[in-house]
Amino acid sequence: MQRPPANTFNLEYLHEITNSLDEISKQKLKGVILTSAIPNIFSAGLDIKEFYKPDLQRLENFWSSVQDVFIKLLDLDFATAAAINGHAPAAGCVLSLSCEYRAMVNGNYKIGLNEAALGIITTPWIQAMMYQVIPMKHTETALTTAKLFDVDEALQIGLIDEIASNKEDAINRCKQYIRKFDKIPLHARALTKQRMRQTPIKILREQRDEDIRMFVDVVMNPSVQDNLKDYVEKLKNKKKK
Numbered sequence: 001m002q003r004p005p006a007n008t009f010n011l012e013y014l015h016e017i018t019n020s021l022d023e024i025s026k027q028k029l030k031g032v033i034l035t036s037a038i039p040n041i042f043s044a045g046l047d048i049k050e051f052y053k054p055d056l057q058r059l060e061n062f063w064s065s066v067q068d069v070f071i072k073l074l075d076l077d078f079a080t081a082a083a084i085n086g087h088a089p090a091a092g093c094v095l096s097l098s099c100e101y102r103a104m105v106n107g108n109y110k111i112g113l114n115e116a117a118l119g120i121i122t123t124p125w126i127q128a129m130m131y132q133v134i135p136m137k138h139t140e141t142a143l144t145t146a147k148l149f150d151v152d153e154a155l156q157i158g159l160i161d162e163i164a165s166n167k168e169d170a171i172n173r174c175k176q177y178i179r180k181f182d183k184i185p186l187h188a189r190a191l192t193k194q195r196m197r198q199t200p201i202k203i204l205r206e207q208r209d210e211d212i213r214m215f216v217d218v219v220m221n222p223s224v225q226d227n228l229k230d231y232v233e234k235l236k237n238k239k240k241k
């Protein structure tokens with residue numbers, strides 16, 4: 001990912017990702033590794049500008065594009081791994097959760113789902129993605145407290161699989177993970193993966209319209225807009241301090 005300054009997902013970037021995923025799914029690949037070209041930030045999540053004082057039509061398109069990216073990512077036949085070379089809050093964390101394996105670079109980085117702190121509710125398919133990786137109890141506490149984990153904590157609860165010393169090491173660990181499947185028939189691997197992931201995929205496919213309505217209702221709520229205003233201000237003022 002290379003969308004400076006923080007690899008945030010806006011509508012156009014989501015379209016780009018969807019197109020790339022369509023392109024790679026036509027190729028015979030062993031696996032794909034998601035990482036960031038920006039030092040210290042894997043992805044800062046959704047671009048808050050998309051849902052602070054939004055245009056309604058664009059907001060609906062935006063969430064529909066988020067759904068497109070995740071349906072495609074979760075359903076890729078080949079192996080997926082994330083080399084998390086920096087902060088991965090919110091959608092940055094969700095992106096890594098869509099992968100089968102996560103190696104995170106050691107450092108003063110945070111990963112987790114902090115949506116509740118912004119007044120946004122994580123939708124059922126995102127919750128399902130998290131509790132497929134860490135236990136339900138940890139998921140509930142993490143989501144309701146908007147917890148961002150440091151690297152050691154993330155390893156302890158299983159949110160990441162390994163800690164890497166740097167980006168290159170993280171990528172190498174991802175490659176090693178992908179090589180594990182060299183001798184496994186592709187079809188068997190892909191079907192097993194699909195079945196393991198059927199809960200979030202099913203929710204996403206069957207409840208798309210309802211999910212968009214829920215996201216739009218939450219975001220348009222005046223108190224959520226007030227929270228977002230404060231959050232955007234805080235981000236802007238960080239540098240001035």
Ligand SMILES: CC/C=C\CC/C=C/CC(=O)SCCNC(=O)CCNC(=O)[C@H](O)C(C)(C)COP(=O)(O)OP(=O)(O)OC[C@H]1O[C@@H](n2cnc3c(N)ncnc32)[C@H](O)[C@@H]1OP(=O)(O)O
Pocket residue numbers: 005006008009040041043044045046047048049066069087089090091092094095114115118120126235236238239
């Ligand atoms: C694909 C969707 C999947 C699932 C949907 C799940 C729903 C998710 C909801 C969200 O994703 S809401 C977004 C939540 N994200 C955050 O709360 C992260 C906010 N950012 C940060 O905490 C920090 O930026 C950082 C820890 C990631 C990095 O810190 P640092 O290295 O000090 O960089 P800066 O804070 O100076 O940020 C650089 C630059 O980027 C802008 N920015 C950061 N995050 C966002 C964002 N989410 N949306 C828009 N813009 C963002 C920040 O304002 C800075 O801009 P400048 O113009 O001042 O350079």
